Amino acid sequence: MEELTNQLKYFTFKHAIGGHANDGDSLIWKLSFEDEADLMQKLQKLGIPFPESENILNFYGYTFIGIEKIYLSIINNFIQIEVFGANGDLYSVSDADVAVCKRIEVNLNK
Secondary structure, eight states: OHHHHTTOSSOEEEOOOOGGGOOOOEEEEEEEOSSHHHHHHHHHHHTOOOOOOSOTTSEEEEEEETTEEEEEEEETTEEEEEEOOTTSOTTSOOHHHHHHHHHHHHHHTO
16 A cells, blocks of 8 residues: 555555444545635635535535545644545545545646
8 A cells, every 4th residue: 555655745544443433544635724714715725615514613524626525524723635435445445545636636736
């Protein structure tokens, strides 16, 4: 996996906690923000639709960057983007997940 993730500029590999957490491995990108205005600006730059939530500073859920499905977490002044399950396996990172991350990174540099 290290060979594949070394090809990525922003995303890093996160190993599952496992056990009762029922989580899987993922590729994550974590960004900080100062306030709600900064958050909105960063989401817009990333091409992430602003989540409809009563408490935007504490949000978890699936959304998209373009056509790429991501899991978005906004908490404690951090935006966390997770990619996993592109090949249907929600518990391990695949070549398909790395390809999703590469497409996201390429589109950000346009």
